[in-house]
Amino acid sequence: MKYIFYPGCSQEGSALEYRVSTLAVLEALGAEVEELEDWTCCGASAAAVRSDLLGVVLPVRNLALAEQVADGRDVLTVCSACYTNFRRSMEAATDPDRLRLINEALEVEGVTYHGTVTARHILDVLANDFGPEVIKDHVKKPLEGLTVAPYYGCQTVRPYSPFDDDQRPTSMVGILEALGATVYHHNREASCCGTSVVMTKPEVGLRMAASVLEACEGADCIATVCPMCQMNLDAYQDKVSRILGHRVRIPVLFLPQLMGLAFGLPESVLMFDRLITPVRLEL
Structure with a gap:
């Protein structure tokens, strides 16, 4: 390819x-x-x-x-x-x-x-050019015991994307399962995280981010494929905690970081230390 x-x-x-x-x-x-x-x-x-x-x-x-x-x-x-x-x-x-x-x-x-x-x-390429079987063949360190909440966000699958359902996307599921992870489904997988309004209307944007993080609290981490979503959900967890009335701490990773972890790639390319919420994944 x-x-x-x-x-x-x-x-x-x-x-x-x-x-x-x-x-x-x-x-x-x-x-x-x-x-x-x-x-x-x-x-x-x-x-x-x-x-x-x-x-x-x-x-x-x-x-x-x-x-x-x-x-x-x-x-x-x-x-x-x-x-x-x-x-x-x-x-x-x-x-x-x-x-x-x-x-x-x-x-x-x-x-x-x-x-x-x-x-x-990239999600289209990973899911359709390579697919779960090819990805599974490259797994050296299965993510067994890890529960991952997929988060597509609003722009990955709509309004112009032809490779997945725009309301109920599934393209990340096969990849996560191929890595050995347990998929944590939730009702905010394709909703907006509020990045576009968090600077101009912070109270609105933060509540949108809070709705996503709250929906994912049963997972060990969140997997996303959008840099704006990742930054928004990772950076504002302290403020979201105050909105929800309880402490929220859930790592928000890019899907390729999880793939690299399962592939046995070194920390130098996973770069978990750049994330704001500490990544402590017990495998």
């Missing part, structure tokens, strides 16, 4: 452990991954607020660069916000008039977008 890797901004800083563990896991699975040269920010949620065209052109610029070197490879992203932006822009560019405007804006960069590459989320 070969991919063009689009890291996204968070992988360079706040979610460095996501990047490092993902690349290590993909290498262990035998994937060939090449980072997209000269990639830039996709605009996240901020660009579209200023300009709808800018909100589309920023991600498309990266897709246009990927088209030049793709040779049949898909664009792989690990950030759910980046993934949503890419998929939204791909859909927008199917309209000939929008595509013309997009390419006019891209002229300053000297690139043209043709719509010939596909952006995919």
Whole structure:
């Protein structure tokens, strides 16, 4: 399996452990991954607020660069916000008039977008290109006795994602079971964690985060595939504890970190020490 890797901004800083563990896991699975040269920010949620065209052109610029070197490879992203932006822009560019405007804006960069590459989320790749059986074959240290609550968040599976059910996703289940973990199902698996409003309306955002953490309290840890969700659920557990009236302490890990643990990869690529809530997993 070969991919063009689009890291996204968070992988360079706040979610460095996501990047490092993902690349290590993909290498262990035998994937060939090449980072997209000269990639830039996709605009996240901020660009579209200023300009709808800018909100589309920023991600498309990266897709246009990927088209030049793709040779049949898909664009792989690990950030759910980046993934949503890419998929939204791909859909927008199917309209000939929008595509013309997009390419006019891209002229300053000297690139043209043709719509010939596909952006995919790491969860899609892990679940469907490799699958539970292949993943299980690479397990050296089964996560037996570990109860994991899957948390997809709102942007991984909707509104543009084609690889899972947008209300009742299941793509993480087979992977976690292949690792030997027990899956802890809950009613907030695909709900929003409140990241988008926690800075502007903190009382709303924190209550949204509290609803997710409260639903997962029966698990040993949470597995997520979104850097914004991970940061929000990990960073605000003290404030959530005050909202709920009791102490909340549950590690929030990226799925590839758990995979790396089960694969027997070293701590240097798992980077548990970068998480705010201490990780003490008894296996």
